Amino acid sequence: MNTVLRTEGVSKAFGGVQALDEASIEVAPGSIAGLIGPNGSGKTTLFNVITGYERADSGQVYLNGTAITNLPPERVFALGIGRTFQLTRIFPSMTVLENMLIAAQHREGSRNPFARAGGAASRRHATELLEFTGIASHARALAGTLSYGQRKLLELSYVLAADPDIVLLDEPAGGVNPSLIKHIAQRVRDLNAAGKTFLIVEHNMDFVMGLCDPITVLDYGRVIASGSAEQVRNDPRVLDAYLGADDSADDESVEQGSASA
């Protein structure tokens, strides 16, 4: 199977904590893959390794067959991976439109760095994306004045602006109200229908189960299951990881897990 994104045996430790343990995942082109696991299972760390924000201790990362392990973030982006952050990161002192223009820069034909920022084509494209996600009316507003939900949409917009081969979403449904979650899920489906590949980390089970296939499950940094939503939901190892064997502490995480939105 040819894959867009593949990690092979990626391991990463922070001091005494093994955050990733021989993690191997695959994302097929045109799919919406999901990555779930209890808190601390290494999901965001894996994203960080893939996108170059952390160095892998061992293992490889492949994008369309090319090894991209340990390349710096700007190179990974240029090669075609876009990524959002768990705690939404935007450029607060710049306008929404300018936020978009930064991501779109390497698509612009002109190589002249002193050319005026944002030619007409870039602006059009940026505005289209903003309309698609629904925040076009705020194009002139400073990004710092946006609400949390709007920032999430902005981050999604500008990641798309670069037209990456694969989009990594880190908890896109975190901390937003249900109608916005539905909106985001629908946008992801629309983009996927047009051919975009996604890899999504999420705690919100409804969101993941309804959207992603296949779903990979991490626990303590290793992959413990992978398959369709149906398979994963019923896999005893997955239930184990979330419910835990003996720990009463894990009982709490069950309550949190099922109530998480």
Next chain:
Amino acid sequence: MTGDATLAPLSVWTIAGRIGWPASNLLLVAALVAFPLVFTNPAVTTDAIDILIFVAMAAAWNTFSGYTGYISLGHMVFFGCGAYFTAIATLDWGLTGSGVFWLLPLAGLLGGVIAIPFGLVALRVRRHTFVVITIAVVFIFQQMAYNFGVTHGSSGINTPVFNFDPATYNNPFYYVGLVIAVATVAASWVIRRSRYGLQLRAIRDDEDRARGLGVQAMRVKIGALAFSAIPLGAVGGLYWLTTYTIQPPYAFNPLWDLTIALMAFLGGLGTVWGPVLGAVLVEGAQLYFFPQTGGSYLYYLVYGGLFLFVILGMPRGLIPTAAELIEKVQARLSREPPLAAAVSDGEIDAEIAGGTPAAVRAGESA
């Protein structure tokens, strides 16, 4: 107001804006060119040269520190090296006339070249470590100037008198200073509205995020540092030409680093005209209130106090603060709410439910 929301603070001079930006800039430059022909008193032109030097320094400093957010208190390194280079070359090559001005671009280039290893080493760390390094480096260069023979140690290198017409002796220096200052401000403006400037500002807001969007942060930062170093090297040379001598504590003067930072902060960090305004105000005031330098150390108190006042009370500087006030007044006059109103999630739900991106909503200007 025309243009992007971000340019709004810059077009605060809407009165000037009425006759159009390019026209008012040209008028300004024309006035500056005519200045020494009208005010022929050499004391006045000497002061004007001082102000031009600080305008160039503050504008150049702002092009790096203001746009990237990496506050540097080490730009005197470039200034001092430019000054010493010019001094040594002038004497070694026996330059006595206008040939001396050809040294200034070289002095600037020297600054730019020094900036590159400087940046490669110093820009790999967090911002406050960076400031620390820049502070230490200025003083260390000062020490080296004391200790190495080529710079004549503490006795310094004296400036010869050049063979210009004594009646208008200052004028050639004034015009050279004007060229440097205008070029620096112009370059600052070009950079700010360019793609390069967008990247710099993104680095300022969130460097890691910018890198994740393809901005090659290290390259961009070093480039900006080198750009900002060139005018400083050049005016360092000009400074030596217009003063009596150059000595280590004046070539690498930490107080001047603070001064140009103060000028940029006062006027508006990260704006194009802010440093210019700050330089004119601060240097103008200093020349007016403290005519002789080095006599009294009262201006340490004034600068320190003023700096604290700006940092604590008005950190965004005069131009953005004034621009905000003007916007508020204008908004109240035309009964429109301010441009960037915080919107709630509820409104975005309405947008989604309505299915159409709201083009113009009540009270919001597109």
Next chain:
Amino acid sequence: MSAFMQAITDGILGGSVYALMAAGLTLIFGVMDIINIAQGILVVLAAYLSYALSVHLHLDPLLGLAITVPMMFALGTFIQWAFIGRLRGRERTAMSLLASYGVAILIEGILYQIFSGTPVSLQPYAWYSTATIHVFGFYLADIYLIGFGLAAVALAAIYLMLYRTKFGRSIRAIVQDRTAARLIGIDVNRVAALTFGIGVAVTALGGAVFGLTNTFNPDSGYDLISRLLSIIIVGGMGSIGGAAAAALFMVTSEELVNLWRPQWATAVYYVAIVIVLVVRPRGAFGRREARAQ
């Protein structure tokens, strides 16, 4: 060879006082994420305080520490409260650094106004400032030995405070995680202010020893702060042990280079910064830094 050994002992003994001053600086950084650029000029101020006490009250500079230490502590707390602590917002770290720079310039101006630029020294006011002990063929200056002793005691006191007292625990908690510390009820602002006071109080001792071994004027602050900054970068910002080790190392290196090529002696600090930044930006004992941001 004996000149070599002499340089090393001078370096270690002299470096101990720098170790103490750097420890104060790095403690402030660790707790408050602030680099107190004024530390250098505060040492000079403390030296001038000792000077004023010696001249007007005929008080021995080291005995005068009983007065100057509390005074500097109070001054430090005041600076924190009046200036640094008032800064809020995203750019707080950079702004507080600039604010402390402004304070430094202000203090320098005040010193110039009161004392003028004429170099002075504490040496005439202490009989022991030029006395030496002759031991194993070395001449150990009394003042360096006393300085070393006092610095060692002060560093030990700081160490004990950090690890044996409740207050010290609060400090360590804040260093690890400011928000978590707040959540468990630590009054971060108060601890921060007191820590700033402690960090500045150590300059009293530094100032006394500095004044007893050098002539100084208000301009001397730059030299001091450059060295201190270099020391904490090499040792790792936030690590007291690192600051102490780096101080001993740097000052000793300076003494050794001074034997070989005097004009390169102060370049040692610059070279060390460059090497550290290229090889290991977090310094010898520093915490792992986030990427440049």
